[in-house]
Amino acid sequence: MADIVLDKVSKRFPDGTTAVQDVDLEIADGEFVILVGPSGCGKSTTLNMIAGLEDISSGELRIAGERVNDKAPRDRDIAMVFQSYALYPNMTVRENMAFPLRLAKMDKETINQKVEEAAKVLELTALLDRKPANLSGGQRQRVAMGRAIVRQPKAFLMDEPLSNLDAKLRVQMRTVVSRLQKQLGTTTVYVTHDQTEAMTLGDRVVIMRGGAVQQVGPPQELYDHPRNLFVAGFIGSPSMNFLHAKVEEGRLRTALGDVPIGERVRRELEAGDAPRELILGVRPEHFEDAALIDDETRARGVEFEAPVDIVESMGSDKYVYFTVEGERATAAELEELAADAGAADFAGAGSNLVTRLSAESPVREGENRRVWFNLEKIHLFDPGSGRNLTLHEGRSAGALAD
Amino acid sequence: MAVETTTRAKLRWGVLDVVVVVFALVPVLWIASLSFKTPATLTDGKFWPREWTLENYRTIFDTDQFVRALINSIGIALIATAIAVVLGTMAAYAISRLDFPGKKLLVGVSLLIAMFPQVSLVSPLFEIERQLGLFDTWPGLILPYITFALPLAIYTLSAFFKQIPWDLEKAAKMDGATQGQAFRRVIAPLAAPGVFTTAILVFIFCWNDFLFAITLTSTERSRTVPVALQFFTGESQFEDPTGAICAAAVVITVPIILFVLFFQRRIVSGLTSGAVKG
Numbered sequence: 001m002a003d004i005v006l007d008k009v010s011k012r013f014p015d016g017t018t019a020v021q022d023v024d025l026e027i028a029d030g031e032f033v034i035l036v037g038p039s040g041c042g043k044s045t046t047l048n049m050i051a052g053l054e055d056i057s058s059g060e061l062r063i064a065g066e067r068v069n070d071k072a073p074r075d076r077d078i079a080m081v082f083q084s085y086a087l088y089p090n091m092t093v094r095e096n097m098a099f100p101l102r103l104a105k106m107d108k109e110t111i112n113q114k115v116e117e118a119a120k121v122l123e124l125t126a127l128l129d130r131k132p133a134n135l136s137g138g139q140r141q142r143v144a145m146g147r148a149i150v151r152q153p154k155a156f157l158m159d160e161p162l163s164n165l166d167a168k169l170r171v172q173m174r175t176v177v178s179r180l181q182k183q184l185g186t187t188t189v190y191v192t193h194d195q196t197e198a199m200t201l202g203d204r205v206v207i208m209r210g211g212a213v214q215q216v217g218p219p220q221e222l223y224d225h226p227r228n229l230f231v232a233g234f235i236g237s238p239s240m241n242f243l244h245a246k247v248e249e250g251r252l253r254t255a256l257g258d259v260p261i262g263e264r265v266r267r268e269l270e271a272g273d274a275p276r277e278l279i280l281g282v283r284p285e286h287f288e289d290a291a292l293i294d295d296e297t298r299a300r301g302v303e304f305e306a307p308v309d310i311v312e313s314m315g316s317d318k319y320v321y322f323t324v325e326g327e328r329a330t331a332a333e334l335e336e337l338a339a340d341a342g343a344a345d346f347a348g349a350g351s352n353l354v355t356r357l358s359a360e361s362p363v364r365e366g367e368n369r370r371v372w373f374n375l376e377k378i379h380l381f382d383p384g385s386g387r388n389l390t391l392h393e394g395r396s397a398g399a400l401a402d
Numbered sequence: 403m404a405v406e407t408t409t410r411a412k413l414r415w416g417v418l419d420v421v422v423v424v425f426a427l428v429p430v431l432w433i434a435s436l437s438f439k440t441p442a443t444l445t446d447g448k449f450w451p452r453e454w455t456l457e458n459y460r461t462i463f464d465t466d467q468f469v470r471a472l473i474n475s476i477g478i479a480l481i482a483t484a485i486a487v488v489l490g491t492m493a494a495y496a497i498s499r500l501d502f503p504g505k506k507l508l509v510g511v512s513l514l515i516a517m518f519p520q521v522s523l524v525s526p527l528f529e530i531e532r533q534l535g536l537f538d539t540w541p542g543l544i545l546p547y548i549t550f551a552l553p554l555a556i557y558t559l560s561a562f563f564k565q566i567p568w569d570l571e572k573a574a575k576m577d578g579a580t581q582g583q584a585f586r587r588v589i590a591p592l593a594a595p596g597v598f599t600t601a602i603l604v605f606i607f608c609w610n611d612f613l614f615a616i617t618l619t620s621t622e623r624s625r626t627v628p629v630a631l632q633f634f635t636g637e638s639q640f641e642d643p644t645g646a647i648c649a650a651a652v653v654i655t656v657p658i659i660l661f662v663l664f665f666q667r668r669i670v671s672g673l674t675s676g677a678v679k680g
Contacts, residue, residue, distance in 0.1 A: 053572050074578040086573035090591045099587075100577035147577065157576075 002064030002154040003029045004050060004187060009059035011045050011211075019045040021211040022059070030185045032178075034202035036192055037234070038340035042211035043191045044159055050189060051080050051157050063154060074103075079148035083160040085140045087132040093119075093143050094128040100151045118150040121180070138169045142176075149180070155187040162197065174200060193340075195235050199223070207231050209336070225396040229386035230333040232281050232379055238319065238354045239337070242329040245280040245380070252380075252399070254280050255326030255351060256304040256373070262400040265380060268389045278389070279329045281379040284319070287355035289363060290370040300400075301374045306353070308369050313359070320363055322353040322371070331383045375399050430655070437648035444644055458649035462634075468650060470622045471630030476657065478540055478626060479608035482547035486604045487597060489548070490555025495585065495593075497556065498563035499571075509556075516553035524617045531618055538620045546614050551604040558603065562596025563589075598665040605661055609654075627654045 004027040011020040020042040027033045035043040048054040050061060052073035061069055068076050079100070088096050094115055101111040119125045122142045132140055141161060148156055161177070162170045178201055181188050192198055198205045199219040207214040207222065207230070215227045219235075226232035232240050245252040245259065247269055252259040259280065261269075268274060290303045304324075312319040328351050355371060363369050376398035380389045390396050436444065437458050439451045446452065462468045496502070497509060527546060528537070536542035566589060574584035590597075612628045619625045625633075627650070634647050 051572075051576060053575065072580075073575045074580065078576070080573070080576040082569050082573055084567060084569045086567065086569035088570065088573075088588055099574075103578040103583065147573075151578075 002187060003027060003031075004155060004189065005060075005062040006046070006050070007060040007062070009046070009049060009061055010057050011042070011049060011054060012057040019211050020049070023208075023213055025206060025213065025216065027187060027189065030187055032181050032188045032190065032201065032203045034190045034192060034198040034205045035208060036195060036198040036205055037208035037214075038336065039193060040210075041208040043193075043208050045211075046208070047080075047157050047159055047189060047191045050155075051078060052076050077153050078155045078157055079151065079153040080157040080159065081144045081148050081161045083163055085132075085144040085164075087140055087143055087147075089132050092129050092131055093124060093135070093146075096132065096143055097124075097146045097150050100147065104151060114150050115146075118146045121149070121183075122146045122176075137165055138173065141165060141173060145177070145180070149184060149186075152184075153186070155189065156181075158188065158190040160192055161190075163192070163194070170197075177201065196237060199235065205235075207234060209333075221394075225391060225394060226379065226388055227391060227394075228333070228388055229279060229281070229331055229381040229383075230337070232381070232388065233334060233337045236283060238284050238356075240281045240283050240379075241351075241353050241355075242331075242334060242381075243280045243282070243324070243351055243353075244327040244329045245278040247276050247278065252278065252280065255324040256280075256306075257302055259302060259375065259378075259399060262398075263402040264392060264397070265389060265399055265401070275382050275384060277383060279331060279334075279381040279383050281381060282373050283377065284354045284356040286374040286377040287320075287353075287357060288372050288374075289357045289361035290372040292358055292361060293372055298372060300376055301372050303370055303372045305368055305370045308363055308365055308367055309352075311363055311365050315359065317359050318357045318361055318363065320355045320357050320361075320369070320371075322355065322369075324351050324353055326351065329383070331381070331386060333386050433648050433651050437645060437652050439645060441645060458645040459653070461646045462650050462653065467622060467630060467633070468627075471625050471627045472653070474540070474622075474624055475609060475626040475628075475654070478543050478547070478624070479605055481540070482544045482551065482608045483601055483605045485544070486548045486551040486555050487601050490552055490559050490600060490604075491590075491593070491597060493552070494556045494559035494563055495589070498560045499568075512553040512556055515549065516557075520550065520613055524613060527614070528617050537618060538624050540624055542618050543611075543614060543624060543626070546618070547608045547611065551607055554607070555600045555604055558600045559593065559596050562593050562599075566592050602662055602665050606658060609658055 004025075006023050006025040006027075009020065009023045010018065012018050023042075023046060025033075035046060037043050045054060049056050050063075052068070052071060056069050060067055063076060063078070088099065091099065097115045097118060098111050101114060106114075115128070116125070119128055122145060124139070124142055124146055127135060127139060127143075132143065135143065141164070144161065148158075158177075162173050165173060174197060177190075190197075190201060192201075202219060204216060205219050205222055206216045209230050215222055215231045217225075222231055222235050226235065229242075233242065243254050243256065245254045247253075250261065250266065252261060288297075290298075306322040306324050309321040309323050311321075355373075357363060357371070378390070378399050379396055380399060381387065382389060388396065390398060390401070392401070432449070435449055435451055438454050438456070439446075440453050440455045440457065443452050497505060523546075531537040531542050536545070570588050570592070571584050574588045575581075579587065610628065611626070615626045615629045616632070619629060622630075631647055631650055631654075634643050634650065
C-alpha cells in the first residue's frame with residue numbers, strides 16, 4: 001500500500017499531440033480516486049503512465065515516495081484490471097490468478113492458499129478449474145479482479161473495468177468493487193467515462209478534459225460546486241440545464257424570465273472584462289411545480305410558465321421536459337459534452353429543459369405549467385472561459401448572494 | 403422455401419466436394435495401386451491389383467540409395483523447418499508488435515524473395531556453394547530452403563500474432579513478467595496454431611523441393627528423396643522399376659501425412675476465445 005503522487009506529469013506523442021498536460025495529483029494511501037472524462041480526455045493515458053505501460057514525457061511520478069518514472073511495470077508492484085479483462089485464455093481461472101504469484105517465484109503452497117483466499121472473496125471457488133472461454137462476462141470480470149488482488153500490490157489500477165458488462169450487472173459489480181476496495185484498503189485509481197460510476201464509487205473524483213484536470217474533489221462537491229461549465233455539464237444525470245442569459249439593467253434576461261442577481265455576482269459583472277452574455281445553469285431537481293411550494297420557498301426563486309413536452313413518471317418523482325423559446329446557450333464545452341453523449345445533432349429548435357418535479361405534481365403532457373426554480377442553487381458561467389461566476393472560495397452560492 | 407434452398411445448396415456443395423476430392427485423389431490411389439502390383443500385372447490397366455505383392459517395397463528398402471535419401475530428406479526438412487519457424491516467429495512478432503524504422507522495407511523485401519523465381523537462382527547458387535564448399539552437403543540445401551521458407555513463415559505468423567490481443571501482453575507485464583516471459587508464457591502458447599500451420603507449410607515446401615535438390619547435390623551424401631527417385635533403377639538394367647518408383651512415391655508421401663496429422667490436432671481455432679470481450 002502506498003500513496004501515488006503525480007507531479008506535473010505530461011504525455012506528448014511523437015506526432016506532436018499532447019495527451020496529458022501537467023497533471024498534478026496526490027492520491028493518499030488507501031484512497032479510491034476516479035479519473036473521469038469524455039473519450040480522448042487523457043484519463044486512460046494517465047492511468048497507463050501510472051502503470052508504466054506508457055512513458056512519461058515530463059514530470060515525476062512517485063509511488064510510496066519513490067520516483068518510478070523509469071521503472072518497468074513489474075518493478076512498480078501495482079496491479080491492473082483491463083477493460084477487456086485480458087485473461088490468459090490458455091490457462092484456467094486458478095492458473096490465471098496464480099500467474100503473478102508464480103512470476104514472483106512464491107512457493108506452491110503459498111500460491112495455492114492465496115488463490116483460494118482471493119477466490120473466496122470474489123466467489124470464484126467453484127470456477128477455479130474452468131477456462132475463461134467457459135465463463136460469463138461477469139465471471140471473467142471477477143477473475144480479472146482476482147488476478148489483481150491476489151498478490152496484494154501497492155495499488156490497483158482499473159481501466160473501465162465494468163464498461164463491458166450489461167447495465168444490471170454493472171450496478172451489482174459496482175458495489176462489489178466498492179466493498180472490495182474498502183475491505184482491502186488498497187490505493188485505487190479507477191478510470192471511467194461513466195459519471196454515475198464516478199459519483200458512486202470514489203472518495204475523490206478527478207474530472208479531465210483535453211488532457212488537463214478540470215476539478216478534483218469528493219463527488220458531492222463536484223456536483224454542488226462545479227468550478228466550470230464542463231464539470232457542471234459532465235456531472236449529474238440527467239445533466240444540468242443550460243440557458244442563455246443576457247445581462248441588462250442589473251438583471252439577467254433569460255428564456256425563463258428575468259432573474260435578479262445579488263451583490264456578489266453584480267461585482268463580478270462590473271469588472272472591465274466581464275462578459276455581457278452568460279450561461280445560466282440549473283439542475284433538474286432545483287425546479288418544482290409552482291403549485292406545490294409554500295410562500296417562503298417561493299421567495300427564494302422565480303417562476304415561469306412553459307408548455308410541457310413529455311412527462312416521465314419515475315414513481316418517486318417525475319421528469320418533466322419543457323421546450324422554452326429563445327436563444328440557445330452555446331459554448332465549446334457544451335458542444336463537446338453533447339458530442340460525447342452522441343446528441344450533438346439531436347437538439348432541435350429552442351432549448352430543452354429537463355426538470356424533476358415531485359410525484360404529487362398533477363402535470364400533464366401538452367398543458368402549460370407554472371414552474372418555480374431555486375435561485376440559490378443556480379450557477380452562472382462565462383461562455384468564453386467556462387468559469388463559474390457564482391463560485392466563491394470553492395463554494396457556489398447561487399445568483400442572489402450578497 | 404428457405405429449407406429447400408439450403409438442402410439444394412447443400413447437395414450442390416456436396417457434389418462439388420466429391421468431384422474435387424476424386425479429381426485430386428485418383429492419381430494418388432493409382433500410384434498406391436501400382437505399388438502393390440507385380441511386374442507382370444503392372445500394365446494391365448486395372449485399378450484394383452489382381453495379385454497383391456509387397457515385393458516393390460522390399461526392393462526399395464533393400465537399396466541403400468533410397469534409405470539414405472530418406473534420411474537426408476527427413477533430416478534436411480526437419481532442420482530447415484525448425485530454424486525457419488523459430489526465426490519466422492521472432493520476425494513476425496517484431497513486425498506485428500513493434501514500430502521500427504524500415505519495417506515496411508523489410509516486409510517488402512521478404513515478399514520479393516518469395517516472388518523471386520527459384521530457377522533463376524539455381525546457377526548462381528550452384529557457383530556460390532561450390533566456392534564455399536557447401537555443395538552437396540546438408541547445409542547446402544538447408545540454407546536455401548530457409549531463405550525461401552522464411553517469407554512464407556513470417557507472413558503466416560504475423561497474421562496470427564495480429565489476432566492476439568495486445569492487452570494480454572500488457573496484463574502479463576503488469577503481473578510482473580519481463581518482455582521475454584510475457585512472450586514465452588502468454589503470447590507463444592496462443593500463437594501455437596500459427597506456428598504449427600507454418601511448420602506444416604514449410605515442411606511440405608522443403609520435403610517436396612526438387613529443383614534445389616537436384617542442382618545442389620551430386621551424391622547420396624545429401625541427395626533427397628524426390629531426386630533419388632529420378633535415379634532409381636531396378637536391380638538390373640533390364641528390370642522395369644515402375645513398381646519400385648511407385649512404392650517409393652507412396653513411402654515419401656507417408657511422412658507428410660503423418661506430419662500433417664500430428665500437427666493438425668494442435669491447430670485448433672478459437673484458442674484465444676475468452677481472453678477479452680468485444
